[in-house]
Amino acid sequence: MSNSSSDRIAASLREWIAAAPPRAQLPSTRQLVAQFEASPVTVQKALRTLIGQGVIESRPGVGTFVRAIRTARPSDYGWQTAALGSLQHRIPAASSALRTTPNDVIALHSGYPDKELLPERLVRAAFARATRSEAVVSRPPVAGLPELQSWFASELAAITPAGLTAPVASDVVILPGSQSGLSTLFRTLVGAGRPLLIESPSYWGAMLAAAQVGVQLIPIPSGPHGPNPDDLDRAFAQTGARAFYAQPNFANPTGGQWSAELGDTVLEIVREHGAFLIEDDWAHDFGITTDSAPVAARDDSGHVVYLRSLTKSVSPSLRVAGLIARGPARDRILADTQAQAMYVSAALQAVAVDVVTQPAWSTHLRSLRQQLAARRDLLIDALREHAPAAHLDAAPLGGLNLWLRLPDDTNLQQLTRDCEDQGVIIAAGDDWFPAEPTGRYLRLNYSGPNPSAFPHASRIIGRTISAA
Amino acid sequence: MSNSSSDRIAASLREWIAAAPPRAQLPSTRQLVAQFEASPVTVQKALRTLIGQGVIESRPGVGTFVRAIRTARPSDYGWQTAALGSLQHRIPAASSALRTTPNDVIALHSGYPDKELLPERLVRAAFARATRSEAVVSRPPVAGLPELQSWFASELAAITPAGLTAPVASDVVILPGSQSGLSTLFRTLVGAGRPLLIESPSYWGAMLAAAQVGVQLIPIPSGPHGPNPDDLDRAFAQTGARAFYAQPNFANPTGGQWSAELGDTVLEIVREHGAFLIEDDWAHDFGITTDSAPVAARDDSGHVVYLRSLTKSVSPSLRVAGLIARGPARDRILADTQAQAMYVSAALQAVAVDVVTQPAWSTHLRSLRQQLAARRDLLIDALREHAPAAHLDAAPLGGLNLWLRLPDDTNLQQLTRDCEDQGVIIAAGDDWFPAEPTGRYLRLNYSGPNPSAFPHASRIIGRTISAA
Numbered sequence: 035m036s037n038s039s040s041d042r043i044a045a046s047l048r049e050w051i052a053a054a055p056p057r058a059q060l061p062s063t064r065q066l067v068a069q070f071e072a073s074p075v076t077v078q079k080a081l082r083t084l085i086g087q088g089v090i091e092s093r094p095g096v097g098t099f100v101r102a103i104r105t106a107r108p109s110d111y112g113w114q115t116a117a118l119g120s121l122q123h124r125i126p127a128a129s130s131a132l133r134t135t136p137n138d139v140i141a142l143h144s145g146y147p148d149k150e151l152l153p154e155r156l157v158r159a160a161f162a163r164a165t166r167s168e169a170v171v172s173r174p175p176v177a178g179l180p181e182l183q184s185w186f187a188s189e190l191a192a193i194t195p196a197g198l199t200a201p202v203a204s205d206v207v208i209l210p211g212s213q214s215g216l217s218t219l220f221r222t223l224v225g226a227g228r229p230l231l232i233e234s235p236s237y238w239g240a241m242l243a244a245a246q247v248g249v250q251l252i253p254i255p256s257g258p259h260g261p262n263p264d265d266l267d268r269a270f271a272q273t274g275a276r277a278f279y280a281q282p283n284f285a286n287p288t289g290g291q292w293s294a295e296l297g298d299t300v301l302e303i304v305r306e307h308g309a310f311l312i313e314d315d316w317a318h319d320f321g322i323t324t325d326s327a328p329v330a331a332r333d334d335s336g337h338v339v340y341l342r343s344l345t346k347s348v349s350p351s352l353r354v355a356g357l358i359a360r361g362p363a364r365d366r367i368l369a370d371t372q373a374q375a376m377y378v379s380a381a382l383q384a385v386a387v388d389v390v391t392q393p394a395w396s397t398h399l400r401s402l403r404q405q406l407a408a409r410r411d412l413l414i415d416a417l418r419e420h421a422p423a424a425h426l427d428a429a430p431l432g433g434l435n436l437w438l439r440l441p442d443d444t445n446l447q448q449l450t451r452d453c454e455d456q457g458v459i460i461a462a463g464d465d466w467f468p469a470e471p472t473g474r475y476l477r478l479n480y481s482g483p484n485p486s487a488f489p490h491a492s493r494i495i496g497r498t499i500s501a502a
Numbered sequence: 503m504s505n506s507s508s509d510r511i512a513a514s515l516r517e518w519i520a521a522a523p524p525r526a527q528l529p530s531t532r533q534l535v536a537q538f539e540a541s542p543v544t545v546q547k548a549l550r551t552l553i554g555q556g557v558i559e560s561r562p563g564v565g566t567f568v569r570a571i572r573t574a575r576p577s578d579y580g581w582q583t584a585a586l587g588s589l590q591h592r593i594p595a596a597s598s599a600l601r602t603t604p605n606d607v608i609a610l611h612s613g614y615p616d617k618e619l620l621p622e623r624l625v626r627a628a629f630a631r632a633t634r635s636e637a638v639v640s641r642p643p644v645a646g647l648p649e650l651q652s653w654f655a656s657e658l659a660a661i662t663p664a665g666l667t668a669p670v671a672s673d674v675v676i677l678p679g680s681q682s683g684l685s686t687l688f689r690t691l692v693g694a695g696r697p698l699l700i701e702s703p704s705y706w707g708a709m710l711a712a713a714q715v716g717v718q719l720i721p722i723p724s725g726p727h728g729p730n731p732d733d734l735d736r737a738f739a740q741t742g743a744r745a746f747y748a749q750p751n752f753a754n755p756t757g758g759q760w761s762a763e764l765g766d767t768v769l770e771i772v773r774e775h776g777a778f779l780i781e782d783d784w785a786h787d788f789g790i791t792t793d794s795a796p797v798a799a800r801d802d803s804g805h806v807v808y809l810r811s812l813t814k815s816v817s818p819s820l821r822v823a824g825l826i827a828r829g830p831a832r833d834r835i836l837a838d839t840q841a842q843a844m845y846v847s848a849a850l851q852a853v854a855v856d857v858v859t860q861p862a863w864s865t866h867l868r869s870l871r872q873q874l875a876a877r878r879d880l881l882i883d884a885l886r887e888h889a890p891a892a893h894l895d896a897a898p899l900g901g902l903n904l905w906l907r908l909p910d911d912t913n914l915q916q917l918t919r920d921c922e923d924q925g926v927i928i929a930a931g932d933d934w935f936p937a938e939p940t941g942r943y944l945r946l947n948y949s950g951p952n953p954s955a956f957p958h959a960s961r962i963i964g965r966t967i968s969a970a
Contacts, residue, residue, distance in 0.1 A: 056664035100664075109667065111804040111829025113776050117744045118691070118834060146641060154639050161633040161849070170629050171622050173614060173818035196524035196568075199577065210678050210821065213844040221714075223586070226694065239844070246689075246841035276585045308581050336579040350641035351849040353678065361579025366586060373714035374842070376681040376707070381629070381819040382847060 043070050043080035051089055051100050060090060060098040133459070140484060140491040143461040145239075145286075146350055147434060147481035151405060153389060153398040157349045160388035169384035176377050177368055178208025178356075182387040186342065186356030189318075190331050199334040201358050207368050210378045211353040212316065212343035216243035218370045219277075219339060223310050223363065224249045229275040233261055235437075235466035235475070237286045237314065240279055244468075251468040254278070258290030258428040263299045270307040277310040283326040284317035287437040287466045287477045289430020297329040304337050310363070311338045319347035319399055321432040322407045336361035344386050346434075347402075354378060354386040409480040409488075410436070416489040417478075421496030424476060434481040437463070440474040445502060449476075452498045458491045511538050511548035519557055519568050528558060528566040601927070608952060608959040611929040613707075613754075614818055615788075615902060615949035619873060621857060621866040625817045628856035637852035644845050645836055646676025646824075650855040654810065654824030657786075658799050667802040669826050675836050678846045679821040680784065680811035684711035686838045687745075687807060691778050691831065692717045697743040701729055703905075703934035703943070705754045705782065708747055712936075719936040722746070726758030726896040731767045738775040745778040751794040752785035755905040755934045755945045757898020765797040772805050778831070779806045787815035787867055789900040790875045804829035812854050814902075815870075822846060822854040877948040877956075878904070884957040885946075889964030892944060902949040905931070908942040913970060917944075920966045926959045 047060070061069065066077045081098060084090045092098045133143060164170060177183065183206035191200035209215045216239065224230045226248035232240065234253035244251050252273050254261045260282065269275065278300075282292040292300070304311045311329060318326045330340035336359070343355035359367050389395060410429065413436060417424050424438040440446070446462040453460050463475025476495075480488070515528070529537065534545045549566060552558045560566045601611065632638060645651065651674035659668035677683045684707065692698045694716035700708065702721035712719050720741050722729045728750065737743065746768075750760040760768070772779045779797060786794045798808035804827070811823035827835050857863060878897065881904060885892050892906040908914070914930040921928050931943025944963075948956070 109802065109804065109828065111831070113773075114804055114829045114831050117776050117778060118830060119693075149639050152639055157638055158633055161629065161638050165626055165629040165633055170625055170819050171617050171620055171817050211844055214682075214842055217842050225587075242841045246838060305581075308585050310585060334577065336577065336582055349639050351638050351847045353843070353845075353847045360577065361582045363579070363582050363586060370714060373710045374682055374685050375821070376679055377821075379819045379821045379847070379850060382850070 039072055040076045040079040040083065043072060043077060044083045046070070047080060047084060048089065051084075054100050056100060058100045060100070062097065139454075139457045139459055140487045141459045141482045142478040142480075142491060143459040144479050144482050145434075146346060148483045150483075151402055151481055152347075152349055153395065154349075156389045156392055156394055156398065157352070157385065160385040160392075163388060164381050164384045167384060169380040172380050174208075174377055174380040174383060176372050177204075178206065178378065179380060179383040179387060182206075182208055182354075182356070182383050185387055185390060186358060189342075190328060190340065190358060193327070193331045194334075195332065198332065201330075201334075201360065205358050205360050205364060207357045207359070207364065207371055208378050208383060209355045209357055209371055210375050211345055212314065212341050212355040213239055213243060214371070214375060215341045215343075215355050215357050216240050216279075216314070217246060218367055218374060219312050219341070219357075220244055220247040220249050220279075222366045222370045223277045223312065223339065224275075229273040231266065231269050231273070231275050231278040232468050233280050233285065234468050234472075235287055235463065236279070236468065237281060237316070238465040240314065241468055244279075253468045255472075256280075256285070256288070258285075258288045258430075260285075260290060260292040260296050261300075263296065263303060266300065267303050267306075270303065270309060275309065276307070277312055278304060279312045279314065281314045281316060282329050283315055284320060284430065284432030286316060286433060287435050287463065287475075288427075289433040289435055289437060290428065291324060291327075291431045292329070294327065297327070297332060301329060301333055301337065305335065309337070313338050313340045315340060315342045316346070317433040318342050319402070320406060320434060322403055322410060323429075323431040326432065330358060334360070336363060339363060339367075344390065348386060348389050352382055352386055352389075354382050406432075406434070406481065409485045412485055413478060413480040413488045413492070416492035417495070420489065420492040421499060423499045424495065434479050436476075436478045436480060438476045438478065440476060440499065442474060444474040444499065446474055446476075449498055449502060452502075453495055456494045456498070458494045460495065507540055508544045508547040508551065511540060511545060512551045514538070515548060515552060516557065519552075522568050524568060526568045528568070530565065607922075607925045607927055608955045609927045609950045610946040610948075610959060611927040612947050612950050613902075614814060616951045618951075619870055619949055620815075620817055621863065622817075624857045624860055624862055624866065625820070625853065628853040628860075631856055632849050632852045635852060637848040640848050642676075642845055642848040642851055644840050645672075646674065646846065647848060647851040647855060650674075650676055650822075650824070650851050653855055653858060654826060657810075658796060658808065658826060661795070661799045662802075663800065666800065669798075669802075669828065673826050673828050673832060675825045675827070675832065675839055676846050676851060677823045677825055677839055678843050679813055680782065680809050680823040681707055681711060682839070682843060683809045683811075683823050683825050684708050684747075684782070685714060686835055686842060687780050687809070687825075688712055688715040688717050688747075690834045690838045691745045691780065691807065692743075697741040699734065699737050699741070699743050699746040700936050701748050701753065702936050702940075703755055703931065704747070704936060705749065705784070706933040708782065709936055712747075721936045723940075724748075724753070724756070726753075726756045726898075728753075728758065728760040728764050729768075731764070731771060734768065735771050735774075738771065738777060743777065744775070745780055746772060747780040747782065749782045749784060750797050751783055752788060752898065752900030754784060754901060755903050755931065755943075756895075757901040757903060757905060758896065759792060759795075759899045760797070762795065765795070765800060769797060769801055769805065773803065777805070781806050781808045783808060783810045784814070785901040786810050787870070788874060788902060790871055790878060791897075791899040794900065798826060802828070804831060807831060807835075812858065815867075816854060816857050820850055820854055820857075822850050874900075874902070874949065877953045880953055881946060881948040881956045881960070884960035885963070888957065888960040889967060891967045892963065902947050904944075904946045904948060906944045906946065908944060908967065910942060912942040912967065914942050914944075917966055917970060920970075921963055924962045924966070926962045928963065 183203040186206045187201045194200035230249045233256035330338040340358040461477045651671040654674045655669045662668035698717045701724035798806040808826040929945045
């Protein structure tokens with residue numbers, strides 16, 4: 035048995051295969067032994083070579099077959115350039131906040147909390163119950179499971195002041211996550227080419243949705259205490275905008291919160307201009323120093339459209355959000371969500387309502403608050419000690435992130451790359467600006483895995499800033 | 503104890519409540535007894551009256567409180583009319599195919615198969631396994647779980663002829679259902695205001711997505727054997743369209759199938775015009791007389807963009823679809839799906855790949871084919887006997903529906919209403935036409951609940967047509 039003997043058989047078979055129809059069966063080993071006057075071992079070796087080259091495949095007990103797919107020509111999709119045309123609105127590439135990373139790095143870039151901050155036991159128990167329920171094989175009403183609609187409405191109703199009409203279940207539309215809600219809202223309340231006021235900095239996912247819809251973003255300077263009402267009033271007057279997208283509670287990235295007075299002032303401005311406030315209460319469950327106090331609770335005139343997701347606080351696998359809107363806006367939003375996604379999985383809705391109506395959910399939220407506070411303070415202290423050049427304007431009152439100002443001469447791309455080379459993933463702040471960034475910023479997430487590595491990560495960040 | 507005594511107490515308390523802050527605690531029964539100089543029974547009666555009126559609420563063991571939400575003024579959302587403006591593209595109301603109905607009617611209108619046709623045992627087992635896996639608390643890659651991407655690719659690869667490059671996992675984008683895929687495709691491959699060729703009749707959900715995006719629909723006459731290639735060629739030339747949306751296999755509503763020759767001809771036409779064929783293989787798992795033979799399997803030049811959903815064949819709770827596209831089109835599609843929905847629940851993806859890779863899945867599909875055949879034939883026979891005026895052009899080769907032509911003088915609205923009055927829900931065919939209907943049609947779904955009622959339903963339909 036020589037190499038050349040099995041090579042000869044393989045070459046000969048390759049010729050036979052090239053002429054054979056796809057999925058043709060090769061002669062049996064016995065037949066090949068006779069045909070090539072070789073030993074079974076030699077024939078087997080030739081076959082193994084061809085299997086390794088992906089030319090044939092063996093189905094144990096059945097035989098050996100020509101693989102259906104043999105070619106892998108380089109493809110030319112050049113014609114698509116003409117068919118697709120240039121992009122009307124360039125959709126930015128995914129933010130680094132969505133990156134998945136190996137376990138051996140310190141990940142401070144993510145937009146999602148670590149598994150240890152999720153109510154994992156509750157989620158698994160709810161999934162187990164849903165598994166035995168009708169939800170896994172049934173189709174819910176288009177606007178959502180009534181019990182989940184009720185829950186979202188009741189959460190806002192519980193903090194609605196006397197004298198105002200609280201939202202009810204039928205004001206709620208259940209969505210497959212808040213990202214699809216943002217697309218729907220920008221499409222239905224703003225529309226392509228029309229202006230949308232947005233805090234700056236603000237959530238990159240909102241800017242992504244805005245780019246997809248093609249709305250024109252008008253940045254309103256904002257910070258830990260929210261925007262200046264005069265800026266907002268002026269922008270409404272100058273642009274004729276009919277909507278303002280904002281995160282009044284624990285804004286991403288700054289972690290700030292509007293005062294009740296600012297909320298009321300913004301409501302007045304929005305009403306004066308006959309406009310909508312699109313309130314993204316993304317961090318409702320992530321209050322640390324204070325609770326989230328949605329502006330939506332203080333409006334019953336349909337001016338506030340309210341969005342709250344359970345994806346980050348319950349489980350990333352739970353793509354479920356509630357949208358509360360009143361008046362004709364709600365009808366238009368429902369029609370759009372239906373054209374977009376038809377309805378949301380009844381199983382996911384059942385799991386969501388199960389989790390948030392358990393007594394243990396409140397217990398979990400209390401413990402989550404303590405954990406977030408500890409993690410926030412640990413990272414703040416570590417940075418203060420090891421990276422004093424990273425300036426924190428104010429400790430966030432809630433949310434998952436620190437928003438740090440760096441010296442103006444910082445090369446952010448270089449810094450993030452250098453940190454990454456040392457195993458620390460950070461997010462450059464530029465993604466959070468709808469227009470040119472007003473400075474060099476970092477967003478660091480303190481809810482990621484392995485908080486005990488925060489001091490080590492801070493040392494690396496501090497050293498890298500100084501070395502630049 | 504007189505009625506007037508408890509009424510007097512209730513009236514007095516109502517005044518007190520009107521001035522009280524929300525959630526204020528009422529004096530105890532003992533204090534009220536003293537204050538009103540009444541018996542405890544009379545005070546209790548007054549409190550029960552107020553509880554019944556929703557003004558106060560009792561928390562056992564704690565006390566009685568003013569209900570936070572007391573007002574329900576009629577709201578005036580008139581200002582929204584100006585803010586929303588008129589609709590740029592009117593999104594049609596939901597089709598009757600999405601209606602949920604009580605159990606005591608015979609439902610022939612739905613777009614979904616009955617629970618008894620679903621692989622319920624497999625779905626529950628897969629959910630149970632997912633419950634114990636990481637999927638329920640983790641976030642998948644944006645384009646989808648690699649094993650599910652691989653499965654969608656392998657399904658098409660298995661029928662790719664030799665000589666063509668089969669799709670691979672990285673060509674696949676996992677979507678939250680095919681409806682969102684249609685929106686994405688019309689947005690990325692066509693664009694607002696631009697023409698899209700579409701079979702007529704065709705799936706109403708595609709027309710819904712087209713209306714949402716604002717594309718201009720160009721109807722191409724089609725039937726059980728597909729469109730006339732000359733019509734298609736001419737429409738491409740005349741409109742400059744760059745995309746054709748079609749269901750080559752078991753089209754909804756006709757149930758027809760393109761011949762292999764027609765598929766090749768359409769591919770040639772599409773290539774000549776530098777255009778995309780958007781192939782919606784919605785009924786891939788619902789072949790009856792034949793198997794689905796996707797045109798996408800015969801293209802490796804990126805001209806066919808292929809969409810296949812598992813929602814109808816696995817479970818309506820599984821909002822999971824796979825989209826296969828190659829070249830820059832795939833990148834643009836992925837960017838849009840991300841801006842639209844971020845990613846698809848890892849739990850639902852895990853359940854999907856679990857179900858379709860079980861050996862029992864093939865067994866289920868074989869039994870499903872027999873059940874669909876039996877149901878289809880039962881309804882055809884019953885209609886032939888009891889409703890001969892409903893003309894069936896051709897028995898569907900697959901899918902879930904019969905597409906029946908009625909006499910031209912039929913009043914469809916009247917007919918559907920009259921049938922509904924007699925407990926039979928049917929879908930008027932008008933929803934399936936992108937422009938004016940070319941005749942009076944009914945779409946009857948034979949995969950709904952209770953097939954033994956088909957003869958009874960057919961009698962009612964037949965009688966109602968004759969009576970009109």
